[in-house]
Amino acid sequence: MNSLMQDLRFSLRQIRRSPGFMMTAVLTLALGVGANTAIFSLLDQALLRSLPVREPDQLAVLSGTGKAWAGHTSDHGSGPEQSFSYPMYRDLRDKGTAVFDGLIATAPVNVGITRNKVSELLDGEIVSGNYFSVLGVKSAQGRLLTASDDTVPGSNPVVVLSYPYWQTHMGSDTRVVGETISINGTPFEIAGVVAPGFQSAVWGQMPNVFVPVSMLEQVIPGRGKRLQDHTDRWMNIIGRLKPGETPQHAQMAIAPLWHALRAEELKAIGTKPQRFVDEYLTRSQLLVAPGARGLSYSRESLQKPLYAVMGMAFLVLLIAAVNVASLLLVRSAARVREFSLRYALGANARRVVQQLLLEGLLIGIAGGAAGLLIARPCLRLLVQRLSTDELSAFSTTLDGRLLAFNFAVAVAVSVLFSLAPGMQLLRPDIVNSLKQQTTTATGGTLNFRRLIVSLQVGLSVLLLVGSGLFVRTMQNLRHVDTGINTSHLITFHVDPQLSGYAKEKIPALHQQILDTMATLPGVQAVGATTDQELGDMGHTGDATVEGYTAPPDEDFPIEIPYISANFFHAMQEPLLAGRTFTEDDDATHPLVGIVNESFAKHYFTSPAAAVGRRVVGGDGKPGEYMTIVGVTRDAKHANLRDAVVPTLFSPLKQCKFAGQLYLYLRTATPPEQSFATVRQAMKQIDPGLAVDELRTMDEQIDTTLSNERMIELLAISFGLLATMLAGVGLYGVLAFSTAQRTREIGIRIALGSSRLRVSRLVLTDVLRLAGIGIVLAIPCSVLLARLLRSQLFGVSSADPLTLAGVVLLVAVVAVVAAIVPARRASSVDPTTALRAE
Structure with a gap:
């Protein structure tokens, strides 16, 4: 412990002595970690996080297979397989008690709410009376809906408010419980307010009010017959499995009941060809899938874009990590004599590695803290970009798991790459190091640094190709011939x-x-x-x-x-x-x-x-x-x-x-x-x-392209960030190699080499490094782009214009990174260089 504390104090002194190195390493790491934390927050909310309900792992989402459809189907974007008639829901709820502790039904709805003579069109959710009790959701004020609210049609005009609606529209007034508001012209009594944190059993939805199914005719005028119509499929069903029950066993156990109920529905549909009967009855199954995350109307459309963006963010993190490793290697080159002296005084390899790991740990902690400062505004910007009418459920809050993810990534990266110089310093040449003899820049250490820089260039090429393809996709979408003249066109909606x-x-x-x-x-x-x-x-x-x-x-x-x-x-x-x-x-x-x-x-x-x-x-x-x-x-x-x-x-x-x-x-x-x-x-x-969605037609189109615009924005940001980091890496290795080759350059100039040829020597070096990265990355980028074909529009994964533009941009960045080292090399005074040696 004493040695650990000594090394910790020494590490802090070393960092204080090199503030420029510390700031560069921390900022580089923070950019990569902050971007990953923000993107992972979106991915976690959309694809990984469970519903904030009681024992979410016991929930299951129901869907029915069978290619034959009859009557009317409203799938709300989830697909017709997940839509059920209300009579089918009611029969499954009442007769499926052997495997389910309860089944709930839900459907989105637009409602006109009037309070204090102010009318608005808002999102709502029509739910079965047992909705909140089966999910295990509590109230913040008053009570929630119960099974008794879902009995005789039209007899229970009660409504439950969402917590955000209660806050924004009613100022968190506790006296609203029992108050009457108008929904579609019908008075409804406010029964209570849902506890904060819960939005809906359907991820991506943010209903303002919850109304019981028994009030269907009042909420959706003219659709009250749906409560008896077997051919009108409009509700989604989520169930809570009995303790110890698995989705697989529940699916097998419910199969006979499903077949019997399906046969009853077939009678209601009427006579159909045998092929229809086979599809509707014989080949139909009730699928029971894990439902801890709830169901979603938008998750599938977001899955590939979010994974693609997460991959981009990971590449940025990898580039940042490689840059930190390069910085550590450069710094370690200046500390060879220091560690050689420690070896000469009796230090062992364990203490040397411990010293380096402590320094890496401090960089990681500082990088994680700085990453948090970057992650929060990045997440807010992303959520603003995604806050459309169809998708507004993303939160800007970084929870404990995301904080742990942020610091774990930062510390892991810094500690892991701090071992790179450790390998170099485990067995130094003590005699030459203590004599302060220098070497030319042709050794294995510099070759390893060059390999790192080529890797950075290659990774930035991958990101730039992806960025270019997404930019081209957006350009193509914006110039699609819709057949409609969208300029000078206003649209709005009334119901x-x-x-x-x-x-x-x-x-x-x-x-x-x-x-x-x-x-x-x-x-x-x-x-x-x-x-x-x-x-x-x-x-x-x-x-x-x-x-x-x-x-x-x-x-x-x-x-x-x-x-x-x-x-x-x-x-x-x-x-x-x-x-x-x-x-x-x-x-x-x-x-x-x-x-x-x-x-x-x-x-x-x-x-x-x-x-x-x-x-x-x-x-x-x-x-x-x-x-x-x-x-x-x-x-x-x-x-x-x-x-x-x-x-x-x-x-x-x-x-x-x-x-x-x-x-x-x-x-x-x-x-x-x-x-x-x-x-x-x-x-x-x-x-x-109420007038809803009053906007220009161009704004309407932009709303439908919100996901594409998000990917374009992130792809451009990550591509430019990666290119900047690669440029910094190129500059660093060139500056270091040029300093190492001062004696060689001095001899070249003394023997008659022109300063232009010396500059060309540095430029050739940088183009060689960039060329290796480009040659290796272009085929990889084309192969990876094929995985994103579903997100592209009007452009191939091997678009020549994009590839040519990326190669040109990387070449320009490489030349710019080489300008300062080339000027320094060409201005070397041979007399001074040889005297210093």
Whole structure:
């Protein structure tokens, strides 16, 4: 212990004597560790962390296999396999008690909340009455929902508030329990507030309110029949396994019950072909998967991007670690005589290694602390970039596990690489070292440093190639021909149902909104649709075309939106044949439709041949066939990545019921200038009618590209950081080797070598080091980029433009790093150099 304390005090003195070295090593390590901590925090929250509930390892997520679907399915982004009808949930809950201690059902919902005459459209969650008790979640105020709140439909108008909503909207007022608020025009009593920390059983969702399933009709007007409809699949199910039960055993034990319930549902669906029966019943299974992390509508889409970014952050950390090792090696070269003297005075190898490890430990602790200072703002920036309407569940808090991860990485890296100079100093040449004799820079030590620098260059090339591919991807996405003129276009969303409007009054309100928006100053055209444009969502179905015989097993999903008469004019989508809709295309006139070019070519070979043909969405019920009156040019309606989906447009006035509406205003002035005018006009129509997602169309597209923008930002940041670190490493090894070769350079100049040739000698050295790293890294980067093909768009993993740009950038950085050492080498005075030797 005495020797340890002596070495610790000596290490502190050494560090104080070399503040420049300490600051450089700590800052280098902090950059790598801080970036990794911030990225790992996101990855941990999205992919690794368990729900903050009682014994999360006992939770299981249910999904049903079988390729045959019938009726209506709302998967909310999780996939149709995880959607169940409410009757199926109820039967599984009541009859599956042999393996489950409880089953809960949940579904996201948008609700219009009015309090103190202020209306908002907010996210909510409709849940079974046993939701909180099965999860084991406690209340912060009042009580939570219970099974008694989920009995007779429409009889339990109670609501539970999320903790953030209670804080931000009600100022943490404890007196709100028992207060009444309006949800979609129906009074609801506030039963309580959920304890802090819990957001939802669905990761990525942040509902403001929780309402019981029994209030479905009030929360989603017109959908109350879902509580008895076996063919309407819209809820997700999570179960709590009995103690000692495993998901695998539970899946086998529940299989007979699932088969029996599936057979009952098949009766409700009606007669189907044998192939459908085989898929729906014989080949169907109820899968029981571990659910400690809950289910998620967005986890799968985030998994590859987060792993890719984590890989980039790890490469930055590796480059930083190699840089620290290089610094330690350079520093150890200046301490050879010191350690030789210690050996001569009787020190053993253990004390030497202990000394180096202590110094590395101090650097690691300081680097970890500095890394925390960098990690927090980096994490806040990332969360801000990810805070979209669809994904806002990331936290900016670094918990204890992340703090441990931060320091463990910093200490492990510094201690591990402090052993590199230790190997060099275990058996020094004591006699020559004490004589202070120098050597040329051609020994094994310098070769090892050169190898380290080449490794840094190679790693930076890997990151730069990834950065370049992601930048090219974003450029391609931003310049995709959507088929829509997105400039000078405003969009917003209204849902009169969520403001308490009766079903029969909504069509007139829609027309009033359209007429009012058309009269606003600066507005050139107004269009509306029931299906949001470029909102990364879409509602697809099938179609029956009169006179068309589909090939066996044809799967040709189409979009079926309802649009206003001036929709194509507002979006500036040209017609290829026929006419557009008019105000006369209403319920009193024959049904008409407009199809896009892809639809027309698939069914009719050409746009002109489609006009006059008859089609109907779904199975082709008598009296519902519409006549195609026009064909429009293909346009992307869901997102920028996906191919154009065949589309069948119908007039809004011929829709049996259209609740929500997405409006699009073409303006002559900058669109942002019309925001206040739009809000004021909507208040004049009805102050209680909430306006949601008021933004420009360009902002709407940016929202759908939030993940891509995050990856682009991080890739560029990590690529530039890695290049900077590689440049510092190149400079360090060149400066050291040039200093070591002072005598050699002096002799060269004394023998007549020009200073230009001396400078060229240094530049050749740096280009050789960079070239080795580039040659080795380019093939590796192409192979690794293939793993990211799903994240790329319009660019190959071996994009020549990206590879050429990376090689040029690294070459420029290498030359810049060599400028100062080259100037020093060319200015060596041979007389002074030889006299010093």
